Amino acid sequence: MKNVENLTPRRQDARTPGAQLAARPITHPVAWVFWVAAVLVALTTTRNPFYLALVLAMIGWVLVVRGRRDLASQPAAPEISVVRFGLIVVVTSALFNMLMVHVGDHVLFTLPEAIPLFGGPLTLEALVYGALNGLVLAGLFAAFTVLNRVLPVRAVLRLVPRAYYPAAVVMSIAVTFAPTALQQVQQIREAQAVRGHRVRGVRSWLPLIVPLLEGSMERSMQLAEAMMARGFASAEAQPDKRPQLLMLVGLVALVTGWLMRLVWQQPLVGSGLLLAGALALGSALVLAGRQHPHTVYRPDAWHKSDLAVVAGAVLTAMIYLLPWPGLDRSSLFYYPYPALTWPAFNPIIGVATLGLALPVFVR
Amino acid sequence: MTMQRLLSVITYALTTVVGLVAFLYPFWLPALHQSALQQQAHAGDSALMLTLLVAICLAVLLLEAQNQGITTKAVALLGVLVAINATLRFMEAAIPGPGGFSPIFPLIVLAGYVYGARFGFLLGALTLLVSAIMTGGVGPWLPYQMFTAGWVGLTAPLCRPVVRWLGGPGTHAEVAVLAVFGGWWGLLYGAIMNVWFWPFAVGSAQMYWQPGVGAMETIQRYLVFYAVTSLVWDLARLVGNTLLIAGAGAPVLRVLRRFQQRFAFTYHPVALQEPR
Numbered sequence: 254m255k256n257v258e259n260l261t262p263r264r265q266d267a268r269t270p271g272a273q274l275a276a277r278p279i280t281h282p283v284a285w286v287f288w289v290a291a292v293l294v295a296l297t298t299t300r301n302p303f304y305l306a307l308v309l310a311m312i313g314w315v316l317v318v319r320g321r322r323d324l325a326s327q328p329a330a331p332e333i334s335v336v337r338f339g340l341i342v343v344v345t346s347a348l349f350n351m352l353m354v355h356v357g358d359h360v361l362f363t364l365p366e367a368i369p370l371f372g373g374p375l376t377l378e379a380l381v382y383g384a385l386n387g388l389v390l391a392g393l394f395a396a397f398t399v400l401n402r403v404l405p406v407r408a409v410l411r412l413v414p415r416a417y418y419p420a421a422v423v424m425s426i427a428v429t430f431a432p433t434a435l436q437q438v439q440q441i442r443e444a445q446a447v448r449g450h451r452v453r454g455v456r457s458w459l460p461l462i463v464p465l466l467e468g469s470m471e472r473s474m475q476l477a478e479a480m481m482a483r484g485f486a487s488a489e490a491q492p493d494k495r496p497q498l499l500m501l502v503g504l505v506a507l508v509t510g511w512l513m514r515l516v517w518q519q520p521l522v523g524s525g526l527l528l529a530g531a532l533a534l535g536s537a538l539v540l541a542g543r544q545h546p547h548t549v550y551r552p553d554a555w556h557k558s559d560l561a562v563v564a565g566a567v568l569t570a571m572i573y574l575l576p577w578p579g580l581d582r583s584s585l586f587y588y589p590y591p592a593l594t595w596p597a598f599n600p601i602i603g604v605a606t607l608g609l610a611l612p613v614f615v616r
Numbered sequence: 617m618t619m620q621r622l623l624s625v626i627t628y629a630l631t632t633v634v635g636l637v638a639f640l641y642p643f644w645l646p647a648l649h650q651s652a653l654q655q656q657a658h659a660g661d662s663a664l665m666l667t668l669l670v671a672i673c674l675a676v677l678l679l680e681a682q683n684q685g686i687t688t689k690a691v692a693l694l695g696v697l698v699a700i701n702a703t704l705r706f707m708e709a710a711i712p713g714p715g716g717f718s719p720i721f722p723l724i725v726l727a728g729y730v731y732g733a734r735f736g737f738l739l740g741a742l743t744l745l746v747s748a749i750m751t752g753g754v755g756p757w758l759p760y761q762m763f764t765a766g767w768v769g770l771t772a773p774l775c776r777p778v779v780r781w782l783g784g785p786g787t788h789a790e791v792a793v794l795a796v797f798g799g800w801w802g803l804l805y806g807a808i809m810n811v812w813f814w815p816f817a818v819g820s821a822q823m824y825w826q827p828g829v830g831a832m833e834t835i836q837r838y839l840v841f842y843a844v845t846s847l848v849w850d851l852a853r854l855v856g857n858t859l860l861i862a863g864a865g866a867p868v869l870r871v872l873r874r875f876q877q878r879f880a881f882t883y884h885p886v887a888l889q890e891p892r
Contacts, residue, residue: 353837401754423738424746458860462719462868476692
């Protein structure tokens, strides 16, 4: 019994309008999306330990400052500790890489060749490289922990593009019904407990699932009738085919463009195709969105601080991603094989990384 | 109408191919790198690019499924089923189950089997999305999870011909087929999710490149990685799914079919006539 009580969903802003207003994010959700995208770009393009450490420090700073202050409500299940997760990932991937990749000049020790796959020389280079990959993964996890903490559920639902209006309606029904479903689970469990039902392994699920399903389906029936009675999409128009066609074209263009750059050594044609694909996808979304005209109640406002966060994120991503004239990006592509060398550090890239710290200064 | 059918078929075929290529890239990319070595600059961003590709495939599929698959009534049904499934995912913590067992798959399989491929796809993908939003589990793994869980629901109707061949709906064979199907997807889901994680753990493409490493050895390495890190969890998911569908399959199918009939009402707006 006591387990279920602390299982109410983490953010309860869905229930009371007052709490929802209080839970409005301080920084605009779209600005946070820019920030996370920039972190992703930075983390995946470099394996240089200096830059990685810098990016991780920025994420950590934002996590400590904003993750505490903006927390929408108390988490239900205890979150996985970022530090613990990071340590586990770094150690595991370092050891695994060392055991699997027998390349590099600095041999630490040698396992007998008789052991399949693991046997052979174990090198320092492989160990270092595995640890760096672990750092990347830990950084990704930390960045998304920030996002999960600062954005309330409703803000995330608003980020769904208008083209996906039906899916967004399904999602908001689900988010609204989830607390009720949890309550229902609790009632069913109490009722079954009175009958002597005890919670053990997989078997205990059966007497819970069927009543839950039956009751919820009944409720969905009422909801469907209520929605139809209020004229929800009473005239079902034949949906437009063009957005889907455009999206497929865009997908094909993106894949061919990427492969051209990667495999067939045609960077110019490839980049052009990538751009065309992105344009096709964007216009498909706009076109599909036009089918669902709607207005937004109390739209989130853009502040100057949001623009600063976006600008910082864009600056970092641009420096990491694009070959600017006069900027030596070779230090980004650090590679410890075949012999471990001291990584280089470019101060310009280092300064650009600081752009990720701007959310810290938002009041 | 035929035009729409053609478009749907192309959508499913294309996203499947691109999705498979993206999921399996750790196996083919190293082979490519051996022929063209001047890739240093692009090796790093391929993981990001592939996550993007998977997300776009998902977007295309969602558009197709939401426009073709759900009527107004199904929106309510789907919303409530997603809520139940997301709740079941919450309860994982409260009820002891074996290892990687998660109670969300049985409902995806059964609903996809009864209500059709598009409904199953939406149920799978949106369940993962909603529960990730509610529990704070949004991350770069989410497109992969949604894609794979969507596939579970999308492929569930494939059981129909098998069931018909074995004696038709309502027999023990139906539940048995679905239980086996759900069990295998439990295992497959884990294997696919590992592929997402793998390039980061071992380094993407170039990082473990070494002379003479072909696709075969890459697969071998993956199998070791898989057996070490997650086989036990995924076996638990296999057993859990199979047991749950075997046990709850028949009553849940009955409920789903009953409501399928009840939801089969149509709505004809009649223009109000002014009384004369």
